[in-house]
Amino acid sequence: MARGGTRPEGRSFEALPVAVDAMGGDRAPAEIVKGARQVSELGGIDVVLVGQPGRLGDIGGLALIEASEVIGMDDDPGQGVRRKKDSSLVRAAEAVRDGKAMAMVSAGNTGAAMASALFRMGRLRGVIRPAIATPIPNVERSWPTVLIDSGANAECTGAMLEQFAAMGAAFSRKRYGLERPRLGLLSIGEERSKGTPLVKEAHTLLESSAEPSGFDFVGNVEGRDFFDAGVDVIVTDGFTGNVALKTLEGSLRFLIDALGDILGRPEVRETADALYPHLLPLATALDPEHTGGAMLLGVDGVCVISHGSSSSVAVVNAVTVAHDLAVAGLVEAVAASVKQA
Amino acid sequence: MARGGTRPEGRSFEALPVAVDAMGGDRAPAEIVKGARQVSELGGIDVVLVGQPGRLGDIGGLALIEASEVIGMDDDPGQGVRRKKDSSLVRAAEAVRDGKAMAMVSAGNTGAAMASALFRMGRLRGVIRPAIATPIPNVERSWPTVLIDSGANAECTGAMLEQFAAMGAAFSRKRYGLERPRLGLLSIGEERSKGTPLVKEAHTLLESSAEPSGFDFVGNVEGRDFFDAGVDVIVTDGFTGNVALKTLEGSLRFLIDALGDILGRPEVRETADALYPHLLPLATALDPEHTGGAMLLGVDGVCVISHGSSSSVAVVNAVTVAHDLAVAGLVEAVAASVKQA
Numbered sequence: 001m002a003r004g005g006t007r008p009e010g011r012s013f014e015a016l017p018v019a020v021d022a023m024g025g026d027r028a029p030a031e032i033v034k035g036a037r038q039v040s041e042l043g044g045i046d047v048v049l050v051g052q053p054g055r056l057g058d059i060g061g062l063a064l065i066e067a068s069e070v071i072g073m074d075d076d077p078g079q080g081v082r083r084k085k086d087s088s089l090v091r092a093a094e095a096v097r098d099g100k101a102m103a104m105v106s107a108g109n110t111g112a113a114m115a116s117a118l119f120r121m122g123r124l125r126g127v128i129r130p131a132i133a134t135p136i137p138n139v140e141r142s143w144p145t146v147l148i149d150s151g152a153n154a155e156c157t158g159a160m161l162e163q164f165a166a167m168g169a170a171f172s173r174k175r176y177g178l179e180r181p182r183l184g185l186l187s188i189g190e191e192r193s194k195g196t197p198l199v200k201e202a203h204t205l206l207e208s209s210a211e212p213s214g215f216d217f218v219g220n221v222e223g224r225d226f227f228d229a230g231v232d233v234i235v236t237d238g239f240t241g242n243v244a245l246k247t248l249e250g251s252l253r254f255l256i257d258a259l260g261d262i263l264g265r266p267e268v269r270e271t272a273d274a275l276y277p278h279l280l281p282l283a284t285a286l287d288p289e290h291t292g293g294a295m296l297l298g299v300d301g302v303c304v305i306s307h308g309s310s311s312s313v314a315v316v317n318a319v320t321v322a323h324d325l326a327v328a329g330l331v332e333a334v335a336a337s338v339k340q341a
Numbered sequence: 342m343a344r345g346g347t348r349p350e351g352r353s354f355e356a357l358p359v360a361v362d363a364m365g366g367d368r369a370p371a372e373i374v375k376g377a378r379q380v381s382e383l384g385g386i387d388v389v390l391v392g393q394p395g396r397l398g399d400i401g402g403l404a405l406i407e408a409s410e411v412i413g414m415d416d417d418p419g420q421g422v423r424r425k426k427d428s429s430l431v432r433a434a435e436a437v438r439d440g441k442a443m444a445m446v447s448a449g450n451t452g453a454a455m456a457s458a459l460f461r462m463g464r465l466r467g468v469i470r471p472a473i474a475t476p477i478p479n480v481e482r483s484w485p486t487v488l489i490d491s492g493a494n495a496e497c498t499g500a501m502l503e504q505f506a507a508m509g510a511a512f513s514r515k516r517y518g519l520e521r522p523r524l525g526l527l528s529i530g531e532e533r534s535k536g537t538p539l540v541k542e543a544h545t546l547l548e549s550s551a552e553p554s555g556f557d558f559v560g561n562v563e564g565r566d567f568f569d570a571g572v573d574v575i576v577t578d579g580f581t582g583n584v585a586l587k588t589l590e591g592s593l594r595f596l597i598d599a600l601g602d603i604l605g606r607p608e609v610r611e612t613a614d615a616l617y618p619h620l621l622p623l624a625t626a627l628d629p630e631h632t633g634g635a636m637l638l639g640v641d642g643v644c645v646i647s648h649g650s651s652s653s654v655a656v657v658n659a660v661t662v663a664h665d666l667a668v669a670g671l672v673e674a675v676a677a678s679v680k681q682a
Contacts, residue, residue: 238529
C-alpha cells in the first residue's frame with residue numbers, strides 16, 4: 001500500500017501534501033487554484049497542484065507537479081488515461097502511488113479520475129471493483145446518507161454489492177463516526193421478495209455479512225428513502241445508483257430553480273428578501289459544494305471526486321475531507337472491511 | 342377486444358360507465374365515492390362503483406357492482422387476485438372485460454390492479470408484458486413527460502423496452518396529442534456506449550423502431566432530464582423506473598415539506614401569506630392529484646391506477662382521463678403501435 005511505500009523526501013505520511021488536479025472541472029484552473037490556495041492558507045494541510053504551469057496564474061507559492069496534458073470532460077476515460085500519460089489526473093494518481101501525496105482531489109472527468117486512480121494506485125487486495133460513494137445531504141440529522149455505487153460499475157454481481165456494503169460502512173465509520181451504520185439495499189419495495197434477481201441475491205448476502213462488516217442491515221429501501229433519517233448507507237449497482245443520484249439532483253435543482261424564478265419576480269422581491277435568511281440554512285445544507293465530494297473506494301489511496309461545477313469553496317472542502325480521511329486511515333479501514341466480509 | 346364484445350344492455354361503447362374501485366386507496370371508500378359522485382354530477386361521464394354496499398355510505402344514485410371482498414394495500418398482488426375472486430378490483434376488471442364498463446379506475450394496491458387487469462382483461466395480441474406509464478409534470482410546457490415502465494416489470498429484455506416505447510408513444514399521442522413524441526432511453530450518459538447491455542441493446546432496437554412506431558428517438562437521457570422540455574417519453578425497465586420515480590417524488594416531497602416548515606414559522610407567516618398566491622400554480626402543477634394517475638398499457642382495456650393517497654379531486658381527474666382515453670381508442674392505438682413495432 002502507498003502508506004508503506006517509498007518516501008523520497010523522507011516525510012511522514014501525515015506531512016505529505018494533498019495532490020489537487022488543477023486542470024479538472026468546469027471552472028478550472030482559476031477556481032481550483034483559488035481553492036487550493038485558500039485551504040493552504042488556512043494552515044494544517046499541505047497542497048501540491050498538478051497541472052500545466054503556464055495556465056495556472058499565480059499559485060501563491062504552492063508546490064507544483066508539472067503535467068503537460070489535460071483529460072477533458074468529454075474525453076473517453078479509458079482512452080484518456082492510456083493516451084495522456086502526462087495528464088494532470090494521471091500525475092496526481094502517480095503522486096499518491098509514489099508516496100509524494102497522501103490523497104488526490106479532482107473536479108474533472110469522473111470516469112477518467114476513476115481510471116487514473118485504478119490504473120496508477122491499483123486495487124486493494126480482494127476488491128472485485130472499486131465503487132463511488134456519494135454523500136447525500138440529510139437535513140434531519142448532522143450527517144449525510146452515503147450512496148454506493150453511484151456510477152462506477154454499470155453491471156454488478158451480488159458479491160460486488162456485498163463489497164460495496166463493506167466499503168460504504170467503513171467509509172461512514174471513518175467519515176461520520178458512525179460505529180454501526182444502518183445500511184439499506186435499494187429496491188422497489190420493502191419486502192425481500194421485491195426487485196431483480198441481483199437485489200434478491202444481495203439481500204441474502206447482506207444479511208450474513210452485516211455482522212462481520214459491522215453494520216446493521218435494515219433491509220430494502222426505496223427511492224423515497226434517500227432523505228429518511230433511518231438509513232446511513234444505501235447500496236445499489238452503479239447503473240441504478242447513477243440514475244437515482246441524477247434524478248435526485250435534477251429534482252431538487254428543478255424545484256430550487258422554479259422557486260428562484262418566483263422569488264425573483266419584482267412584485268415579490270421584498271417578501272423574498274425577508275425570507276432569504278430563513279431559506280439559507282436549507283440551501284447551504286443541500287449545496288453539493290459543502291459535502292466534500294464523492295469518494296472512490298477500493299483503490300489503494302484516497303481519491304476524492306468533486307462536482308464538475310466546483311468553486312473554490314468546494315475545493316477547500318474536498319481537500320479537507322481528503323486530508324482528514326487519509327490521515328484517519330480510510331484506505332486501511334476499507335481494506336480491513338473487505339477482508340472481513 | 343372488449344370493444345367488440347357482448348353488450349348485455351345493448352349500450353354503445355361510448356355510453357358505458359367507467360368502473361371505479363370504491364374500496365381501493367388510503368382514503369377509500371369515502372373520498373373515492375365522493376369523487377365518483379362529483380364526476381357523475383359534472384355530466385357527460387357515467388360511473389359505476391364497485392365495492393361492498395354496506396360500507397359505501399350515500400352513493401347518490403350511482404350504479405353499483407357488488408363485490409364482497411377487498412384486496413388490501415399490503416396484500417400480495419398475485420395471491421390477492423387468485424384468492425379474492427369477489428374483490429372490487431377483480432370485479433372492476435371483469436366489468437371491462439364483459440362490456441359493462443369502458444374502463445376501470447383504482448387507487449388501491451398497484452400490483453393487484455395490474456394483476457386484475459392482466460388476468461381478467463387479458464394481454465393485447467403480441468404484447469410481451471404490460472407496463473405502467475406514469476405522467477411526470479413538466480412545468481416548462483403544457484404536457485407532462487411519460488415514464489414507462491414505472492414499476493410493472495423488474496426484469497426486462499430489449500424487446501420489452503422496444504414495446505414499452507411503442508406503447509408509450511401511442512399513449513402520449515392519444516393523451517397529449519403529440520403526433521411524433523420525442524422518446525429517450527434512460528441511461529447513465531448520453532453516449533450510446535453508456536449503460537448496461539440491456540440499455541445498449543434497446544438503444545439499437547429503438548433506432549430502428551422509431552420510424553414504424555412514429556416517434557423521434559432522441560437517444561439516451563439521464564436522471565436529470567425528467568424535467569427537461571426536450572423529451573416527451575422516457576423508456577426504462579420497471580426496476581430502474583420505479584427507483585427513479587420514487588426518488589423524484591421523494592426529492593420533491595422532501596423539499597416541499599422543508600419549505601412548508603420554514604413558511605409555517607410564526608416570524609415569517611405574514612411573508613408566507615404574501616407568497617402563497619405565487620407558489621400556488623407551481624404546487625398545483627406538481628400535485629399528483631392533477632395528473633390523472635398512471636396507466637397500465639398492453640392489456641385489453643383501459644386501466645388507470647391513481648395514487649394511493651387519492652382524494653376526490655384525483656378520482657375526478659382519473660375517471661375523466663379513463664373515459665376520454667377509452668373513447669379516443671387508446672387500446673386500439675396501443676395494439677396497432679405494438680403490431681407495427
